[in-house]
Amino acid sequence: MLHDFGYGAVRAARHVNPDGSAGGWVALTAHVEETAHLSPEAVVFGNARVFGNARLFDRAVVCDNARVYDDSVLSGDAVVAENARVNDAEVCESARVCGDAHVNGARICGYADVGGNARVLGDALITGWAQIGDRAWLEGCEVGGTVVIKGMAAVHPGMVLTHDEHLSSGTHTPDADYSRPSHQVRSSA
Numbered sequence: 501m502l503h504d505f506g507y508g509a510v511r512a513a514r515h516v517n518p519d520g521s522a523g524g525w526v527a528l529t530a531h532v533e534e535t536a537h538l539s540p541e542a543v544v545f546g547n548a549r550v551f552g553n554a555r556l557f558d559r560a561v562v563c564d565n566a567r568v569y570d571d572s573v574l575s576g577d578a579v580v581a582e583n584a585r586v587n588d589a590e591v592c593e594s595a596r597v598c599g600d601a602h603v604n605g606a607r608i609c610g611y612a613d614v615g616g617n618a619r620v621l622g623d624a625l626i627t628g629w630a631q632i633g634d635r636a637w638l639e640g641c642e643v644g645g646t647v648v649i650k651g652m653a654a655v656h657p658g659m660v661l662t663h664d665e666h667l668s669s670g671t672h673t674p675d676a677d678y679s680r681p682s683h684q685v686r687s688s689a
Contacts, residue, residue: 503527505545505563512545524556530563542574560591566598584614595626599633606638616650622657636667 503512503525515523515538523538527545532538535553542556546563552570556562560574561581568580569587578591581598588605591597595608599615606624608614616633620626621640628644636649640657643649647661651668655661658674 505543510545514540515544548580578608582615589620601632610644612643618649628662634668 501513502509505527511528512525513528515526515532517523517537518535522540524540524542524544526532530544530546530548532544532550533552536550537555538544539557541558542560544550544562547565548562550556550562550568554568554570554572557575559577561579562568562574564582566580566582566584568574571588572586573590574580576593578593579596580586580591581596583600584597585602586597589603590607591603592609595610595612597603597608597614599617601614601616601618603614603620605622606620606626608620608626610627610629612626612628612630614620614626614632616635618632618634618636620632620638623640624638625642626632629646630643631648632638632643634650635652637654638649641655641659642662643655644662646664648666649655653667653669654671655667656671656673659672
């Protein structure tokens with residue numbers, strides 16, 4: 501059977517969910533394990549792979565060479581594309597994870613965009629219109645609003661950035677004094 505994923509019709513089949521219900525379309529070049537769940541409007545195409553108990557709801561898309569693992573949940577109009585990896589994480593609403601980004605255990609929502617070689621780990625929450633890219637490393641933090649984190653910036657657990665901050669380098673921790681131009685960490689003594 502043929503299905504058009506938006507780039508011309510290709511050979512595809514509907515995924516059969518673990519409960520026997522009809523799931524979304526999967527290109528024959530892609531792979532979805534039989535333990536995964538796809539809602540009827542969710543799609544997987546290109547060379548994408550979906551493993552374990554991953555669940556794709558609504559109009560979620562996994563495409564190109566992307567990988568979605570284990571208990572990940574994609575919902576709304578979420579997209580995981582290019583060479584991105586999502587493991588035990590949630591990507592929801594209109595969020596995108598693309599490039600060579602890795603998201604592990606985090607939640608990416610709203611219109612957030614995670615790309616480049618970024619790593620978003622732990623119980624991080626990325627929401628709003630946040631843009632995470634290049635080689636940024638985020639773990640256990642909260643980022644929202646119109647925050648842009650790129651370059652070699654590292655944002656550590658407990659850090660909250662929800663306005664219009666733009667970070668491109670340095671290590672950012674909750675105990676840093678950002679009122680000083682050097683952005684050095686305050687001594688605890």
